């Protein structure tokens with residue numbers, strides 16, 4: 001279950017009802033899949049062959065197609081990141097700058113953990129969404145955000161796209177954003 005941290009106040013929001021209500025107010029889609037459906041051998045595996053990626057997509061095929069049908073996604077794939085990923089440091093540096101996209105950014109976490117940092121409404125400011133396996137999030141189009149890993153630096157997620165070009169990152173210069 002995802003948890004929220006408001007960066008300005010360090011307030012932590014827990015519990016499905018509270019998390020859902022908060023994200024709904026911020027216009028962020030949040031859903032949950034049963035991550036336990038995944039074969040146990042893939043629940044803690046972060047270096048994946050093409051066959052294993054396909055196995056993950058097959059496991060969640062009905063969830064993926066249901067979400068895609070409701071929201072218009074046309075393609076999907078698997079991204080896996082860990083210390084075994086070549087250039088992980090460089091990738092994270094690239095990820096960890098605030099940006100926007102012309103379509104929403106959807107991730108369904110199938111193993112590991114990760115954080116989306118999202119610009120909320122004026123009163124809230126930036127908040128972290130800490131995600132774990134089973135969590136599904138969609139950052140709305142044009143909302144400033146970035147993604148990073150948590151301390152364990154391991155994640156596998158399904159990405160869904162309307163148009164792959166829609167995912168191009170546009171840098172968002174924001175003097176109000178404070179990294180730490």
Ligand SMILES: [Fe+2]
Nearest residue numbers: 101105145146
């Ligand atoms: Fe993004």
